[in-house]
Amino acid sequence: MRKEAIALERHLRDCLLRASQTSNESERRSLLTVAIVGAGPTGVEMAATLADLLPYWYAKLSSKIDEIRIVLINHGKDILAGDVNAHLQDIALHAFKTRIVPIELLLGVSVKAVHGDRIEYQPAGGTTIATLKTQTTIWTAGTAVNPLIEHLSSQIPAEHRDRRGLPFVTPSLQLLGFPDVFAAGDCATAQGQRQPALAQVAYQQGAIIAHNLIALTRGAAPLSAQVKLRGTLMKLGLGNGVANLFDKVQITGKPADLIRNATYLEMLPTPLHDFKATTEWLKEELFHHYHKPKPVSQLTPQAIPLSPAERQQRTLVKALAILAPLAFLIAAYNGLQTPPAERLKPSSPTAGSLTKSPP
Numbered sequence: 001m002r003k004e005a006i007a008l009e010r011h012l013r014d015c016l017l018r019a020s021q022t023s024n025e026s027e028r029r030s031l032l033t034v035a036i037v038g039a040g041p042t043g044v045e046m047a048a049t050l051a052d053l054l055p056y057w058y059a060k061l062s063s064k065i066d067e068i069r070i071v072l073i074n075h076g077k078d079i080l081a082g083d084v085n086a087h088l089q090d091i092a093l094h095a096f097k098t099r100i101v102p103i104e105l106l107l108g109v110s111v112k113a114v115h116g117d118r119i120e121y122q123p124a125g126g127t128t129i130a131t132l133k134t135q136t137t138i139w140t141a142g143t144a145v146n147p148l149i150e151h152l153s154s155q156i157p158a159e160h161r162d163r164r165g166l167p168f169v170t171p172s173l174q175l176l177g178f179p180d181v182f183a184a185g186d187c188a189t190a191q192g193q194r195q196p197a198l199a200q201v202a203y204q205q206g207a208i209i210a211h212n213l214i215a216l217t218r219g220a221a222p223l224s225a226q227v228k229l230r231g232t233l234m235k236l237g238l239g240n241g242v243a244n245l246f247d248k249v250q251i252t253g254k255p256a257d258l259i260r261n262a263t264y265l266e267m268l269p270t271p272l273h274d275f276k277a278t279t280e281w282l283k284e285e286l287f288h289h290y291h292k293p294k295p296v297s298q299l300t301p302q303a304i305p306l307s308p309a310e311r312q313q314r315t316l317v318k319a320l321a322i323l324a325p326l327a328f329l330i331a332a333y334n335g336l337q338t339p340p341a342e343r344l345k346p347s348s349p350t351a352g353s354l355t356k357s358p359p
């Protein structure tokens, strides 16, 4: 994933550089157009972030930042449809309009082909094929089932799989017919309690599996996984987001972005990872080496560097602005933790044993 992200950044920077150097208008416009296919949460986050980031990068090369186009393409007529974030649609749509470059929506269309210099799509119910000239297409329209799972078709019968082909597991996350095999996260569907493919679900299920493995070695009954969604967090541009905590509290703007960053930092595997990522993040917040969003009217080529006095003043203000929310964020981390007692609820006495039963 990291490799792909770096490759995408290089490609985008290369497009911007070539756009700033060409006098061919059609070529320049296709270099400055980014198509994102799929208006689920990944497509929404990607579109909103690029609509802030690309103008900043391009402002260092050219004044024509208004030629940048970010086009979000979706098969359905609504963004975020069927997702846990569906109720945040209006907030996302508002964010689209208020990015440095407003995001264009192409909804209800079906992408038919992706080429290096264009994509072809068909409006729903239509017969004609339309073309969008672009040298960057980012595909965010769903994930594929892991090939390993697909290759297990002879061991896992069709009736033990959901419609995507993922194997069903019992509430205690044991594979049907193979109680000594556990599966969770994106590669399994818990019977009777289908969960969205989210990291927070995988984390909680992972903890239950660890507990159940120990329980089985001790001859104790495994526990049912009681996954609790703690809300959702979405990035809606640089320094902007929405945090929906426990479906009760909704926070938008910069505070939501801070909560999102802090929550992901909290999920890193070791304190060392945590320390390194926190340091990087705080450095970025203070110095904005990577990006520095500004309204279009203020963006002029080469206008980014600040004077030493301005930089010092800004650093001081930002340090104060970060320390105060940090105290709040630490409290928020604790609030977001699901107490272990809530996660571990006893399952029905019939669920699973160490004995392998026939498939």
Ligand SMILES: Cc1cc2nc3c(=O)[nH]c(=O)nc-3n(C[C@H](O)[C@H](O)[C@H](O)COP(=O)(O)OP(=O)(O)OC[C@H]3O[C@@H](n4cnc5c(N)ncnc54)[C@H](O)[C@@H]3O)c2cc1C
Pocket: 042, 143, 146, 148, 184, 185, 186, 187, 197, 198, 199, 200, 201, 202, 233
């Ligand atoms: C672009 C994108 C954005 C997302 N954003 C969010 C978000 O903002 N919030 C959120 O909660 N969730 C998000 N998700 C979903 C989240 O990433 C997944 O739900 C979560 O990672 C699932 O965890 P997992 O352990 O089941 O699978 P994974 O995290 O995919 O881990 C599976 C691991 O198994 C390894 N593996 C695969 N096959 C084999 C094999 N044959 N042998 C050995 N190892 C193997 C893989 O390399 C990988 O390391 C996002 C997903 C995507 C794709």
